[in-house]
Amino acid sequence: MAHEGDGGAAAEQDHPLLHAEHVDVVRDGRHLLRDVSLAVLAGEHWAVLGANGAGKTTLLALLGAVSHPTHGQVRVLGRQLGRVDVRELRSYLGHVNPRHPLRSPLTVRQVVLTGVTNSIEPDPQRRPTAGQLAHAEALITTLGIAHRAETPWTVLSQGERGRVLIARALMPAPRLLLLDEPATGLDLTAREQLLDSLDDLRLRHPELASVLVTHHLEELPASTTHALLLRDGECVARGPVDEVLTTELVSDCFRHPIRISRTDGRWTARAAARTPAR
Incomplete structure (x- = not known):
């Protein structure tokens, strides 16, 4: 139960x-x-x-x-x-998929803006509004990747990609x-x-x-x-x-x-010590 x-x-x-x-x-x-x-x-x-x-x-x-x-x-x-x-x-919904299938060298800003249309590549028929551009910049800053805004997706580290995808998922304000x-x-x-x-x-x-x-x-x-x-x-x-x-x-x-502990708000897990056989 x-x-x-x-x-x-x-x-x-x-x-x-x-x-x-x-x-x-x-x-x-x-x-x-x-x-x-x-x-x-x-x-x-x-x-x-x-x-x-x-x-x-x-x-x-x-x-x-x-x-x-x-x-x-x-x-x-x-x-x-x-x-x-x-x-x-x-x-x-903002669904963050770490296996995002993008292969082209879009910049961080361009990838985040694809969250507006929930597409992998930018929609050539739609240009982002001033409000959407400002929202993207705010999210990029919040996720700590403002210094990488013009960096191509193809050269980002896995950790940077993860933060870009979270910003992208938040573009529609889910x-x-x-x-x-x-x-x-x-x-x-x-x-x-x-x-x-x-x-x-x-x-x-x-x-x-x-x-x-x-x-x-x-x-x-x-x-x-x-x-x-x-x-x-x-x-x-x-x-x-x-x-x-x-x-x-x-x-x-x-x-x-497993022994669980929490320090400064974060958790750690370690295998509990077993009693040795006599």
């Missing part, structure tokens, strides 16, 4: 931006998700954690209106999947930001720059909600407010982050004794 914090009832009353209710996803007779529920309110920043194959990316695809549940309901911004044009719905393992492949400096940028972004935009998927607690920004733990497609725990990211629950989620 899932452990829940006090946020569940409040989420029901306050009309969540994202609401998955008793969701199953079945593919080829196999459950990828089983009876998973989640409610995300404005201003909340959720982490979804679990081992490889736990169902994290499958859940994010539902929340991003990319796929539909086999059973259960998913409401995104009050609209139920299956009863709404998902293409229109996706325009209200109410929700979905991040699929944004720190994957980053070195220590790039990871810390990315997490600092996310903390700053959340501070500047208190109405924004986000869901970040990872399997490393060290990749969570200090501004994370809630967490959901998945194991084999089932919810182990969900609720306020300090109630969920505990040694007991994380060890249960990963089926391994």
